[in-house]
Amino acid sequence: AQSVTQLDSHVSVSEGTPVLLRCNYSSSYSPSLFWYVQHPNKGLQLLLKYTSAATLVKGINGFEAEFKKSETSFHLTKPSAHMSDAAEYFCVVSDGNFNKFYFGSGTKLNVKP
Amino acid sequence: NAGVTQTPKFQVLKTGQSMTLQCAQDMNHEYMSWYRQDPGMGLRLIHYSVGAGITDQGEVPNGYNVSRSTTEDFPLRLLSAAPSQTSVYFCASSYRGGANTEAFFGQGTRLTVV
Numbered sequence: 001a002q003s004v005t006q007l008d009s010h011v012s013v014s015e016g017t018p019v020l021l022r023c024n025y026s027s028s029y030s031p032s033l034f035w036y037v038q039h040p041n042k043g044l045q046l047l048l049k050y051t052s053a054a055t056l057v058k059g060i061n062g063f064e065a066e067f068k069k070s071e072t073s074f075h076l077t078k079p080s081a082h083m084s085d086a087a088e089y090f091c092v093v094s095d096g097n098f099n100k101f102y103f104g105s106g107t108k109l110n111v112k113p
Numbered sequence: 114n115a116g117v118t119q120t121p122k123f124q125v126l127k128t129g130q131s132m133t134l135q136c137a138q139d140m141n142h143e144y145m146s147w148y149r150q151d152p153g154m155g156l157r158l159i160h161y162s163v164g165a166g167i168t169d170q171g172e173v174p175n176g177y178n179v180s181r182s183t184t185e186d187f188p189l190r191l192l193s194a195a196p197s198q199t200s201v202y203f204c205a206s207s208y209r210g211g212a213n214t215e216a217f218f219g220q221g222t223r224l225t226v227v
Contacts, residue, residue, distance in 0.1 A: 034215055034216075036218075042220070043218050043219060043220040043221055044156075044218040046215050090155055090156070094214075094216075099146065099161055099162075099207065100146070100161060101146075101158070101216050103156040105153055
């Protein structure tokens with residue numbers, strides 16, 4: 001069975017400081033993992049995806065994530081937060097057939113001026 | 114290129130009413146699915162389809178019905194609305210492409226049942 005756990009429901013950072021959003025996954029086989037972002041009252045936008053080609057994945061807007069099999073983690077990072085990064089972020093694992101996606105409960109990122 | 118289009122964007126229903134949420138995609142994706150988003154719970158899968166004429170239940174299917182007569186459309190029917198179905202509903206599509214496949218989402222339908 002597939003599942004993801006996002007370890008923080010809320011994260012608050014100051015503009016210009018690093019961002020770390022944590023995600024642990026459970027999967028019965030080699031997982032396909034994704035991070036999506038949702039700005040207030042908007043749909044979901046793909047930030048990045050891991051599909052076993054490389055453990056460090058670069059996404060849009062300066063975000064990246066590192067797949068660590070030994071730790072079953074796929075944490076999202078950004079070196080320097082921007083006000084426009086304030087949103088909710090979801091870690092997602094697919095079932096391998098890509099017709100079902102399992103979402104974490106989400107992490108709301110607040111960026112302070 | 115419209116992607117995944119959901120209608121309506123907002124809807125208020127009275128308890129016991131029925132309605133259909135529409136979803137259409139123009140990317141010729143085989144897979145389509147419906148999710149509901151509730152605070153603190155992420156998105157949960159309601160129903161999904163792997164192709165025209167094929168549907169199956171997800172995690173929270175009770176009170177919802179789906180059909181898929183064409184590749185493009187995947188409507189979600191609420192049979193008798195209940196306040197517990199107040200939520201934001203997202204339709205998604207993806208293609209049968211293996212490890213590089215992600216889900217594409219519509220803009221959501223915010224449903225309130227009073």
